Amino acid sequence: MNDTATGTRDSAERVLAGLGELRPELHRLYRTLHAAPELSMQEHGTARLIESHLERLGVPTFRSATTGVVGVLENGPGPVVAFRADTDALPVAERTGLDYASTATGTLPDGTETAVMHACGHDTHTAALLTSATLLANARESWAGTVVLIFQPGEETAAGAAGMIADGLWDRAPRPEVLLGQHVGPGAAGSIRYRSGISTSIADSWRVTAYGRGSHGSQPHTAVDPIVQVAHTITRIQSITAREVDPLDSAVVTIGRMAGGTKENVIPDSAMFTLNVRTLDQAQRERVLAALRRVISAEAAASGAPEPEITELSTFPALVNDETVTDRTMSSLREFRDGGDVEPGQLLMGSEDFGLLGDAIEVPYCYWFIGGNDPERQERAEADGTAATDLPANHSPLFAPVMEPTLSRMVEAAVVGMLTFLRTA
Numbered sequence: 001m002n003d004t005a006t007g008t009r010d011s012a013e014r015v016l017a018g019l020g021e022l023r024p025e026l027h028r029l030y031r032t033l034h035a036a037p038e039l040s041m042q043e044h045g046t047a048r049l050i051e052s053h054l055e056r057l058g059v060p061t062f063r064s065a066t067t068g069v070v071g072v073l074e075n076g077p078g079p080v081v082a083f084r085a086d087t088d089a090l091p092v093a094e095r096t097g098l099d100y101a102s103t104a105t106g107t108l109p110d111g112t113e114t115a116v117m118h119a120c121g122h123d124t125h126t127a128a129l130l131t132s133a134t135l136l137a138n139a140r141e142s143w144a145g146t147v148v149l150i151f152q153p154g155e156e157t158a159a160g161a162a163g164m165i166a167d168g169l170w171d172r173a174p175r176p177e178v179l180l181g182q183h184v185g186p187g188a189a190g191s192i193r194y195r196s197g198i199s200t201s202i203a204d205s206w207r208v209t210a211y212g213r214g215s216h217g218s219q220p221h222t223a224v225d226p227i228v229q230v231a232h233t234i235t236r237i238q239s240i241t242a243r244e245v246d247p248l249d250s251a252v253v254t255i256g257r258m259a260g261g262t263k264e265n266v267i268p269d270s271a272m273f274t275l276n277v278r279t280l281d282q283a284q285r286e287r288v289l290a291a292l293r294r295v296i297s298a299e300a301a302a303s304g305a306p307e308p309e310i311t312e313l314s315t316f317p318a319l320v321n322d323e324t325v326t327d328r329t330m331s332s333l334r335e336f337r338d339g340g341d342v343e344p345g346q347l348l349m350g351s352e353d354f355g356l357l358g359d360a361i362e363v364p365y366c367y368w369f370i371g372g373n374d375p376e377r378q379e380r381a382e383a384d385g386t387a388a389t390d391l392p393a394n395h396s397p398l399f400a401p402v403m404e405p406t407l408s409r410m411v412e413a414a415v416v417g418m419l420t421f422l423r424t425a
Contacts, residue, residue, distance in 0.1 A: 007424050008332040008335070008424060011142045011143055011424035012336055012416045012419050013336075015136060015142050015415055016411070016412060016415055018134075018135055018138055018139065019131075019408060019411060019412070022131055023408065025131070026127055027403055029127040029131065030123055030403060031100040033118065033123035033126055033127055034098075034100055034101075034118050035100045035101070035103075035104075036104060037116045037117055038088065038089055039088060039089060039106040039107075039114075039116055040153065041066065041088070041157065041160070041163070042067065042088075042106060043067040043154075044067055046067070046087045046151075047063070047087070047153075050071075050087070050130065050151045051069055053133075053134075054071040057073075057137045059071040059073050059133065060072055064164040064172070065163030065164045065166070066153070067153040068160065068164050068167075069151040070150055070172070071148075071149035072148055072174060073136060073146065073147040073149060075140045075143060075144050076144040076145070077423075078144035078422060078423035079145045079146075079423060080145060080147075080175065080176045081178055081179075081418045081421045082148035082150055082178070082179045082357070083132070083147065083148070083149060083150065083180045083181065083414060084151075084180070084181040084357060085125035085126045085128070085150070086122045086152045086354075087122055087125075087151050087155075088122060088153055088155055088157075089104075089116050089117055089118045089156075090117055090120055091108060091114040092117040092119040092395065092397050094117040096397070098400055102117045103115075104116045104117075119395050119396060120156065120395055121183070121185065121394060121399070124184045124401055124406060124407060125184065125410070126151060127407060128407060128410035129414060131407075132414040132418070133147070133149055135411070136418070143419055143423065143424050143425065144422065144424075145423050148173050148176055150173075152357075155354075157314050158314040158351075161356040165356060165360045169357070169360075170361050176363055178325050178363065178365065179354075179357055179363050179364070179366075180365065180417045180418065181365070181367045181368075182367065182370055182414065183367070183368075183369050183370070184369075184370055184372040184394075184406060185369050186373060186393055187369070187371025187372070188373055188379070189371050189373060189375055189401070189404070189406040190370065190405045190406060190408075190409030191341040191342075192342040192368055192369070192371075192409075193370075194343075194345060194369070195321060195344060195347060196326045196327070197320060197323065198318050198319070198321075199318075199319045199348065199367060200316075200319040200349075200350050200352050201250075201278040201279060201280055201347075201349045201351050202279050202285050202315075202317060202318045203278050203314070203316040204276070204289060204315050204316075205274065205275070205277075205312075205313040205314045205315075206277075206292075206311060206313060207274050208272060208274070208308050208310055208311075209270055209308060210226040210272065210305065210308045211226060211306045211308065212224035212268070212269055212270065212306075215267045217266060217267055218265065220267065223267040224304055225267050225303070226270050226271040226305065227260045227267070227271045229299055230271045230272070232303070233296055233299040233300075237296075238253070240253060240291045240292065241253055241288075244287070245284070245287075249284055250278075250280055251277070251284060252277070252278040252349050253288070253292070254276045254278075255273055255274070255275050256276055257272075257273060275292070277289065278350075280347070296308050316351035316352065316353055319367055320355060321365065321366050322364030328421070329366045329420050330366075332419070332420040333417070336412070348369075350394075352367065354367050368413070370406070370410055370413060371406070372401025373391055373401070373402065377391070
């Protein structure tokens, strides 16, 4: 392995010398991906685009979990490094006004038709990793080893990493010595934030269906109204984090959807809502989930209604960066950037399934976050104290990272990160 950040920098400069020439193709890739988003585990067109790109590089690929693509870029004896990019989009209607904005639609698992948007930036992740693969393939004299390129579907639903593992990912791909990844988000374009140890939260999502007895809207005494029951339940749920979680701890409960009924004068016999829970340790998770079950059941009893049905939709584990791998990666990035904007960041209540890929084979990993906002706009908003309200966050219909320097910095970070652990010349 390369033992010094300086050695990594020298090799990275040679590999990245071709980035200027590739930048128009990087932008084209990003625009193409952004304009054609696909829902989780439905990334068929995206998978074909990835395969086509890697095929032109002479990189063999295989499918995993149907729409996942894995490329194995071999370049002689040396360490094996894996890098993951996620590929799925969200059921969000884009309102960015970009000339390459998405007008795509898709179908959710329950049959609902929806607009689709790359509202979480996975298009930048995919474009950056494909471009990084191109640069490494074109500069084989500067490094040796094997790079496992993981284009993972279904991150938004926590189905992708688990699906690839179940589909034998690590039986078919070389076992890496380290796993790396990155995510675009708030912050000045190109700035890097990271944490050793726990970096993102545990997340649980449920669908709750409340049952009652339907009737005419003019005869509520003959009904058991599930909409009133759901309304009381949602209101009461808010008291869990406000009154049952230690103020020095962190937990978030969000109600993302509620639905019930078909007409204003018809009391339905069922209603539903979905919730999302974020916690930072297993004990806190179990306490909050138990409190949710208690409140949901008690409100049904108070309404004289049957026990609601709880369906678990997804679970994300905490993401825990390896301290040694993180220190080495970030040292290389600082060296490459002459200090640059590479700093420890806050613990995030967002969630990721990235860590499952490493945990499945007990391989250490590092995952960092890279800013995508226009630097001047970011600076103004921070000075005005309006960054949280004026700068669209991930999952917003207005989320649109500036292409540059965001994309180029993401390519640089991926290349430098991988070369930190490959054999360099």
